[in-house]
Amino acid sequence: MQFTQTPPPPLHELTSFPSNINPMNKNQMLRTRQWPGFQTSKSLGSFGDANCMEQLLVHCANAIENNDATLAQQILWVLNNIAPSDGDSNQRLACGFLRALIARAARKGTCKILTGAVDNVHITTHKFSIIELTGFVDLTPWHRFGFTAANATILDAVEGYSIIHIIDFSLTHCMQIPTLIDAIANRLEGPPLVKLTVAGATEDVPPMLDLSYEELGMKLVNFARSRNIILEFRVIPSTSSNGFASFIEQLKVQNLVPANNGIEALVINCHMMLHYIPEETLNPFSFNNTSVSSLRTMFLKAIRSLDPTIVVLVDEDADFTSNNLVCRLRAAFNYLWIPYDTVDTFLPHGSKQRQWYEADMNWKIENVIAEEGVERVERLEPKSRWVQRMRHAGFRGGLFGEEAVMEVKNMLDEHAAGWGLKREEEDLVLTWKGHNVVFATAWIPS
Amino acid sequence: MASSISTKTSSTGGSSMHTAKPPPHHSNDAVLYNTTELSTWVDSLLTEFNQPASHFPSTLNLPYSINPDSVNAWTEPNTTSFYETQQIIEEDSSIRLVHVMMSCADSVQRGNLSLAGALIEELHILLSRVNSEFGFGKVAGYFIDALSRRVFKPLERSHGSAHENEILYHHFYEACPYLKFAHFTSNQAILEAFDGHDCVHVIDFNLMQGLQWPALIQALALRPNGPPILRLTGIGPPSLDGHDPLRETGLRLAHLARSVNVRFAFRGVAASRIDDVKSWMLQVDPKESVAVNCIMQLHKLLDDPSRIDNVLKLIHSLEPKIVTLVEQDTNHNQPEFSDRFREALYYYSTMFDSLEACKGPQKWLAEIHVQREICNVVCCIEMHETLANWKEMMDKNGFTPVYLGTNAYKQASMLLTVFSAQGGYSVDESEGCLKLGWHNRPLIAASAWRPNSKM
Numbered sequence: 001m002q003f004t005q006t007p008p009p010p011l012h013e014l015t016s017f018p019s020n021i022n023p024m025n026k027n028q029m030l031r032t033r034q035w036p037g038f039q040t041s042k043s044l045g046s047f048g049d050a051n052c053m054e055q056l057l058v059h060c061a062n063a064i065e066n067n068d069a070t071l072a073q074q075i076l077w078v079l080n081n082i083a084p085s086d087g088d089s090n091q092r093l094a095c096g097f098l099r100a101l102i103a104r105a106a107r108k109g110t111c112k113i114l115t116g117a118v119d120n121v122h123i124t125t126h127k128f129s130i131i132e133l134t135g136f137v138d139l140t141p142w143h144r145f146g147f148t149a150a151n152a153t154i155l156d157a158v159e160g161y162s163i164i165h166i167i168d169f170s171l172t173h174c175m176q177i178p179t180l181i182d183a184i185a186n187r188l189e190g191p192p193l194v195k196l197t198v199a200g201a202t203e204d205v206p207p208m209l210d211l212s213y214e215e216l217g218m219k220l221v222n223f224a225r226s227r228n229i230i231l232e233f234r235v236i237p238s239t240s241s242n243g244f245a246s247f248i249e250q251l252k253v254q255n256l257v258p259a260n261n262g263i264e265a266l267v268i269n270c271h272m273m274l275h276y277i278p279e280e281t282l283n284p285f286s287f288n289n290t291s292v293s294s295l296r297t298m299f300l301k302a303i304r305s306l307d308p309t310i311v312v313l314v315d316e317d318a319d320f321t322s323n324n325l326v327c328r329l330r331a332a333f334n335y336l337w338i339p340y341d342t343v344d345t346f347l348p349h350g351s352k353q354r355q356w357y358e359a360d361m362n363w364k365i366e367n368v369i370a371e372e373g374v375e376r377v378e379r380l381e382p383k384s385r386w387v388q389r390m391r392h393a394g395f396r397g398g399l400f401g402e403e404a405v406m407e408v409k410n411m412l413d414e415h416a417a418g419w420g421l422k423r424e425e426e427d428l429v430l431t432w433k434g435h436n437v438v439f440a441t442a443w444i445p446s
Numbered sequence: 447m448a449s450s451i452s453t454k455t456s457s458t459g460g461s462s463m464h465t466a467k468p469p470p471h472h473s474n475d476a477v478l479y480n481t482t483e484l485s486t487w488v489d490s491l492l493t494e495f496n497q498p499a500s501h502f503p504s505t506l507n508l509p510y511s512i513n514p515d516s517v518n519a520w521t522e523p524n525t526t527s528f529y530e531t532q533q534i535i536e537e538d539s540s541i542r543l544v545h546v547m548m549s550c551a552d553s554v555q556r557g558n559l560s561l562a563g564a565l566i567e568e569l570h571i572l573l574s575r576v577n578s579e580f581g582f583g584k585v586a587g588y589f590i591d592a593l594s595r596r597v598f599k600p601l602e603r604s605h606g607s608a609h610e611n612e613i614l615y616h617h618f619y620e621a622c623p624y625l626k627f628a629h630f631t632s633n634q635a636i637l638e639a640f641d642g643h644d645c646v647h648v649i650d651f652n653l654m655q656g657l658q659w660p661a662l663i664q665a666l667a668l669r670p671n672g673p674p675i676l677r678l679t680g681i682g683p684p685s686l687d688g689h690d691p692l693r694e695t696g697l698r699l700a701h702l703a704r705s706v707n708v709r710f711a712f713r714g715v716a717a718s719r720i721d722d723v724k725s726w727m728l729q730v731d732p733k734e735s736v737a738v739n740c741i742m743q744l745h746k747l748l749d750d751p752s753r754i755d756n757v758l759k760l761i762h763s764l765e766p767k768i769v770t771l772v773e774q775d776t777n778h779n780q781p782e783f784s785d786r787f788r789e790a791l792y793y794y795s796t797m798f799d800s801l802e803a804c805k806g807p808q809k810w811l812a813e814i815h816v817q818r819e820i821c822n823v824v825c826c827i828e829m830h831e832t833l834a835n836w837k838e839m840m841d842k843n844g845f846t847p848v849y850l851g852t853n854a855y856k857q858a859s860m861l862l863t864v865f866s867a868q869g870g871y872s873v874d875e876s877e878g879c880l881k882l883g884w885h886n887r888p889l890i891a892a893s894a895w896r897p898n899s900k901m
Contacts, residue, residue: 035660069865074661082668105864116859
């Protein structure tokens with residue numbers, strides 16, 4: 001009978017242990033897996049936990065990429081226990097990533113996700129009615145920030161024009177427009193003719209709407225009429241996956257954008273939509289046999305060629321374009337904690353709306369982590385990159401006036417204290433607890 | 447795999463009749479027969495020992511015979527399809543292989559070792575006619591080897607060195623989900639049982655490189671209210687070659703526990719038989735909450751049920767919060783050898799089927815692990831019992847079931863989802879126990895227990 005006992009050895013005695021027990025059997029070496037431990041400080045409240053979760057998620061992603069099935073499975077086992085779908089905001093965030101990693105790893109084995117493996121095998125995102133979506137969008141500055149800043153600066157830019165043509169590339173299905181129409185209606189001069197053209201992009205990205213763009217357009221036209229504005233609404237079906245090429249084509253063919261003549265203002269409003277256009281990390285498409293140029297670049301050149309009066313570009317300030325899964329995971333984890341953190345301030349725990357909100361978030365996470373190639377559509381780029389692109393395409397930054405800033409500040413006052421506003425050179429940035437969330441930039445042709 | 451034993455009852459019926467040759471009693475010289483002669487020869491051979499039957503094997507009335515209906519039951523419509531491309535003659539030979547193997551088992555049971563030996567020679571010939579690289583041919587090869595051993599070298603035990611066994615075990619662990627399922631499910635039960643306890647002690651009846659424990663240590667580290675103080679006692683065979691694998695594993699786990707801030711202490715107990723372990727060796731502190739982890743160990747004591755009672759009595763005396771038990775779910779313990787053999791043939795065919803579907807560069811080592819087990823079962827030095835019987839034993843020894851919850855089920859499903867093979871594996875819950883199987887044939891069962899308050 002033998003006993004071996006290990007009292008915890010003093011730290012200076014720790015060395016790494018050989019991974020093969022018998023060096024003679026080289027062909028049959030035991031690969032004793034080193035658990036990818038990490039330096040954890042003692043739990044520092046929520047930040048400590050979030051760090052641990054991130055590190056575990058990173059280790060898991062590495063294991064999956066290296067086809068280390070056993071390690072991936074073990075880490076997923078741990079994560080399943082520490083990231084319940086109904087826990088605190090860090091846990092729910094981690095749970096979203098956990099689901100996404102399971103989805104990704106499931107593809108490695110050609111196995112469908114077994115029922116029971118995750119809650120809700122397919123993320124069912126809610127289809128919003130207009131009322132629901134309006135209410136939803138109003139709950140938080142996430143979109144309101146961009147709307148407010150954009151509308152204020154658009155109003156300035158279109159002063160004096162009798163026709164205002166707005167091309168709206170927006171994720172939120174024209175939610176910005178009613179407020180803009182209202183503001184236009186309140187101008188001192190006579191009401192202009194307003195044309196609204198939307199891409200009516202058909203990809204299914206959340207938030208999803210339960211009515212068609214035609215129906216939506218009719219509602220907008222009626223609303224405008226109630227404000228004494230004549231609104232012409234037009235949908236040109238198009239898709240971001242080819243850089244809205246057919247949209248731009250149609251604009252030109254139908255002669256919808258006459259030359260800049262002092263009568264018609266052309267406003268191009270981009271609200272969190274442009275990041276769906278493929279950029280350079282996705283096999284670059286060569287258009288018209290030109291040098292390798294991404295669809296994103298092509299698109300910006302195309303709208304420059306329309307000679308717009310003003311372009312507003314609002315998007316989320318993060319970088320999801322890395323081809324390296326771990327980099328992407330880190331970037332996504334260190335950005336998407338924000339919506340999970342903010343949701344506590346505006347949606348009660350267990351409410352249906354919170355479920356919808358987080359389902360949309362989970363959709364995004366799964367897209368970034370589990371998808372590749374053209375299916376991976378969430379291709380956020382940070383503000384600095386977009387600024388570069390716009391300059392390269394022939395635009396220069398416009399200033400947001402004091403009025404715009406004032407309006408944004410007033411809007412933020414209606415929301416939780418953690419939200420803030422930052423000016424970065426010519427641009428405005430929405431912050432949460434000091435972290436950049438959404439940027440708003442305004443451009444005129446240079 | 448099992449589908450290759452299809453219901454071609456007419457396949458051997460078409461053979462023309464040959465005059466039966468007198469059977470050689472000592473068939474040490476390998477004589478090559480063509481297949482039709484062989485089957486007739488075998489059948490006629492067997493009719494000597496059985497009631498008179500017609501020449502056609504499909505109607506042979508032999509006590510052991512696999513009747514077409516039971517063969518039917520083996521056919522799985524969804525099994526991998528490459529068997530469908532085998533030629534008729536190969537399927538033909540597979541069926542004959544089964545018939546002859548069963549004949550051989552029957553001979554062994556009756557004590558007629560010379561006949562058994564002759565049949566083994568024939569089996570080798572039959573085997574050469576099938577593809578023994580994969581599919582049923584491979585399993586048949588292992589069973590024939592095992593039968594060979596049983597008949598010719600019954601006293602020789604198929605044991606590798608402890609080191610070899612560790613390597614095979616490790617590869618079996620990596621290649622397919624069975625052991626991972628055992629670990630994940632047990633860990634889930636242990637983690638949940640330890641909820642709210644700050645001083646915990648895990649007793650592992652087969653430490654074996656401690657593959658089970660890193661994940662549990664990590665999960666304990668990240669408990670919402672902080673990790674408990676963790677003790678791990680690992681039991682394993684004594685080391686004979688100067689290494690101390692228990693200690694090495696313990697040190698490795700201690701290192702890991704430190705890196706995740708879990709206060710940890712390890713103790714190794716070397717015992718060649720688990721019923722040699724006594725409670726004073728485990729040094730259980732009354733203040734700590736104990737979990738006993740018993741994975742694929744109790745079946746080693748099936749040669750003498752009182753040994754099992756002794757171990758369970760010991761475990762009971764430790765007053766554990768939870769006892770996790772995982773065993774093969776099959777009866778390889780029947781008194782009649784041919785029954786045991788048939789059951790094993792079915793069980794390991796299913797298991798090999800599932801292994802075929804797994805990926806992995808060193809899968810062949812996992813297969814050797816299973817091969818050794820086949821040998822041990824056929825040579826009657828290893829027995830297995832069904833979950834139902836284990837439950838009876840636990841109940842008899844004063845244990846109540848602890849139902850494995852939805853979390854355990856979810857974890858098992860997740861395990862089968864990621865990196866998994868074409869959806870052939872299935873996990874089923876039955877009366878609080880979880881079973882992992884291939885194409886709905888359960889192969890391994892996990893359950894959890896706690897001692898009754900009164901024994």
